[in-house]
Amino acid sequence: MCGITGIIGPELIDGKRARIRHMTQRLAHRGPDAEGFFIENEIALGHRRLSIIDLSDDSNQPMFDASGRYVLVFNGEIYNYREVKAMLPDYSFRTHSDSEVILAAYSQWGADCLQHFNGMFAFAIWDRKQQELFVARDRLGVKPLYYYHDGDVFAFSSEMRSLLASGLVPARLDPAATCNYLMYQSVCAPLTIVESVLRMLPGECGIFKNGKFTKRLYWQIEHPVEVQIDNDPVQVRKQIRRLLTESVERRMVSDVPLGAFLSGGIDSSTVVGLMAECSSQPVNTFSINFAEREFDESKYSSLIAKRFKTHHTPLLLRANDFLETLPEALAALDSPSADGFNAYLVAKITKKAGITVALSGIGGDELFAGYSTFLYWLRIHRQWWWYLPAGLRTLVGQTLHQYSRTARMMRLSDIASAKSSGIEHIYPSMRQVLAPQQAKKLMRNVGHIEDPLQKASFKHVAKHCIVCLY
Numbered sequence: 001m002c003g004i005t006g007i008i009g010p011e012l013i014d015g016k017r018a019r020i021r022h023m024t025q026r027l028a029h030r031g032p033d034a035e036g037f038f039i040e041n042e043i044a045l046g047h048r049r050l051s052i053i054d055l056s057d058d059s060n061q062p063m064f065d066a067s068g069r070y071v072l073v074f075n076g077e078i079y080n081y082r083e084v085k086a087m088l089p090d091y092s093f094r095t096h097s098d099s100e101v102i103l104a105a106y107s108q109w110g111a112d113c114l115q116h117f118n119g120m121f122a123f124a125i126w127d128r129k130q131q132e133l134f135v136a137r138d139r140l141g142v143k144p145l146y147y148y149h150d151g152d153v154f155a156f157s158s159e160m161r162s163l164l165a166s167g168l169v170p171a172r173l174d175p176a177a178t179c180n181y182l183m184y185q186s187v188c189a190p191l192t193i194v195e196s197v198l199r200m201l202p203g204e205c206g207i208f209k210n211g212k213f214t215k216r217l218y219w220q221i222e223h224p225v226e227v228q229i230d231n232d233p234v235q236v237r238k239q240i241r242r243l244l245t246e247s248v249e250r251r252m253v254s255d256v257p258l259g260a261f262l263s264g265g266i267d268s269s270t271v272v273g274l275m276a277e278c279s280s281q282p283v284n285t286f287s288i289n290f291a292e293r294e295f296d297e298s299k300y301s302s303l304i305a306k307r308f309k310t311h312h313t314p315l316l317l318r319a320n321d322f323l324e325t326l327p328e329a330l331a332a333l334d335s336p337s338a339d340g341f342n343a344y345l346v347a348k349i350t351k352k353a354g355i356t357v358a359l360s361g362i363g364g365d366e367l368f369a370g371y372s373t374f375l376y377w378l379r380i381h382r383q384w385w386w387y388l389p390a391g392l393r394t395l396v397g398q399t400l401h402q403y404s405r406t407a408r409m410m411r412l413s414d415i416a417s418a419k420s421s422g423i424e425h426i427y428p429s430m431r432q433v434l435a436p437q438q439a440k441k442l443m444r445n446v447g448h449i450e451d452p453l454q455k456a457s458f459k460h461v462a463k464h465c466i467v468c469l470y
Contacts, residue, residue, distance in 0.1 A: 001143070002061075003027025003048035004073040005157040006124055007166060008133055008208060010042060019166045020044040023155075026162040029332075030075075038062040038071050043126050043133070047073045052357060053081075053255050054097035065103040066092045069129050072106075074099050075158055076121030076143045079250035084116050106134070111205055114218050118250065122200070124156060132209035139219045140363075141189070141202030144334075148197050152211040159334040160197055170196055179449045182439035183432050185338035188452035193336055248274040251359055259284035259355035261346050262312070264300025267364025275359065276308040285310040286350045286358070288317050288342050315349050338433075373430055380430075381421045393417055410435035428453035 005023040007016060017039055024035060024046030031048025034057070038045040047061040063072045078084065081098035084105055091104040098119075105113035106125055111134065120142035125134045135156060137145045147156040148169050157163045164171055174195040177187045189199040200206070203219035248271060252258060260272050262285040275283045285305055289298040298314060305312035322341075329344045343360070350358050365371050385393060397417025404410045414429040428451060440446050 001030050001158075002050050002075040003030035003158045003162070004046070004075045004122065004124060004145075005155075005162050006043070006045040006073065006126075006133070007153070007155045007168070008043050009153040009155075016044050019168070020046045022165045022167070023157060023162045024048060026165045027158055030158060034060045036061050038073075038126070040128070042131075045071060045073050045124070045126065050356065051256065052077060053253070054095050055255050056095070058095045059097035059099055061099060063097075063099050063103060065100075065107050066094070067107065069127065070103055070107060071126040071128065072099060072103050072123060074102055074121065074123040076119060076123070076138065077251075077253075078102065078117050078119040078121065079253060080116075080118040087116070111136075111207075111218070114205060122158065130209070132207050134205065134207050135200065136205035136218075137200040137202060139203045140221075141200075145200040146192060146197050147200065147213075149208075149213050150196070154208045154213060160192060160194055161334055163197055164194070169194065172196070175443055175446045176449055179436070179439040179443055179446060180452060181336055182434050182442060183436060183451070184453070185433055187335060191452075244270065245274055245278070248359070249278050252278055254357050256356040257284070257354060259286060259350050259353070259358040260310075261285075261343070261350070261358055261360040262287045262301045262304060262310070263361070264297040264302075264304060265361060265365075265370070267361025267368075267370065269300070269304045269361075270364070271359050271361050272304055272310065273308055276310065283308065283310045284350075284353065284355055285312045286346050286353070286355075287312070287314050288346050289314045291316065291318055313349060313353055315345065317345065373427075377423055377427060377430060380415060380426065381423075383421075385416065386421045390419070404435075407432065407434050407438060410437065 003024070005020065005027060007020055007023070009016075020037060020039065024037065027048045028035075031050045033051045034049040036047045036049070045062045049060055051059070053059075061073050064070065078098040078101060081101040085093065085101050088101075088104045088108055091108070093100055093104065102113070102123060103125070105116060109116070114136055119138060121136070121138045122143035122145040123136060127134065133154070135145065135147070137143065144158055145156060146158070146160050146163055147154065148163050150168075153168060155163055155166055155168055163169045172195040174191060174193060177191040177193050180187045180191060181193065187193055189201055192199055200215075201217065203217050203221070204215055205218050206213055206215035252275065260268065260275055260283055262268050262272050264287065272283055272285055285301075287298065287301040290296040301314070302312070325345065326341070329341050332344055333340065347358065394417040397413045400413035400416060401410060404413055411429045411432055414435070415426045418425040418429070431453065436449060436451060440449055
């Protein structure tokens with residue numbers, strides 16, 4: 001990963017050069033290979049580089065296009081950059097990097113360049129002629145992009161701590177975001193835990209010019225491309241395998257050593273198996289093991305490592321190791337989350353082994369209904385009470401809620417009074433750690449709190465998901 005950051009504002013902003021350096025330094029852990037700046041009139045850009053494609057200094061950033069009009073800071077990887085590059089024969093490329101392909105594509109197509117990219121990215125391009133900044137985030141929001149906008153001042157970065165280091169952003173907790181975290185153990189975009197900082201949404205781009213920030217969605221998961229295939233299960237499996245293989249192949253394009261996180265679950269095991277199939281060299285795999293048998297999955301990860309002849313590195317995590325490493329892991333979290341500790345540790349041993357890029361199965365359980373929550377929903381979906389009149393169920397739910405004293409009972413009361421047994425109506429309640437009323441009580445003096453998973457956009461997605469549980 002790399003780190004990008006920038007400030008736009010009146011030239012009279014005190015210490016703009018010092019501010020951008022402070023912001024960029026806070027991203028040093030994201031890019032240990034190079035640091036660069038671009039400062040001109042009202043714009044200041046900073047970049048920290050982790051070299052993955054084209055390791056030469058020519059690919060350091062900020063990067064200019066061939067004409068010198070556009071300036072880029074970029075975090076991520078464009079997997080199909082060679083194909084996009086072939087579509088731009090008239091551009092005079094000076095590097096072999098995917099970064100320059102972004103510049104060339106933007107100079108040719110403008111914001112429509114996003115339709116050509118297959119990758120994970122967050123980038124910003126300053127147009128020196130039009131005096132405007134274009135920012136974009138990848139379709140699924142793999143790479144982060146935070147921003148702060150106050151009047152004529154606009155600042156962005158890969159991390160919130162970098163924005164706070166600018167000295168422009170008030171360090172205040174956002175009450176609504178904090179309630180989100182208490183309910184779901186994460187903060188849902190576009191909110192962040194910092195009151196005045198927002199996140200670009202997945203599949204979103206925007207232009208900042210003359211003090212105005214105009215955003216739009218260039219891609220939405222609610223409107224996926226329909227793939228016409230036979231309902232024959234054999235054909236469905238072939239199609240899924242083809243798509244997974246192509247996805248893994250694209251992510252193995254790198255000029256540095258590759259590896260994989262291997263838990264032993266179906267998702268990471270599938271990725272490792274396909275990596276072994278696509279590679280002429282043994283795959284480097286890494287896993288976290290536990291002394292407690294009820295949590296340990298080492299027998300599965302070892303089985304997969306042996307099956308695909310990987311170079312496997314296990315790390316046995318004991319209780320004392322957890323306690324000693326916890327402060328370090330928490331300090332590395334830019335946004336509060338109940339997840340990620342294991343990923344932090346396995347990433348640490350992966351880097352120590354000399355591996356710069358690692359693939360994982362993150363996202364597989366959500367896509368293929370691998371969590372127990374989905375089976376729980378299926379059991380609820382089949383319960384007899386859904387045949388009762390909606391008014392009666394609502395009355396039962398309200399009665400339960402009145403006497404509920406625990407989060408579990410509050411969830412059950414909300415489920416009982418749900419509009420239907422569809423996953424879009426009851427999944428949010430199933431995922432809650434604390435009920436909204438409990439979260440608001442802890443926060444005190446908080447007004448109306450909107451449940452992010454009750455929004456129409458989530459319901460639309462859930463309603464059209466194909467959950468293979470039957």
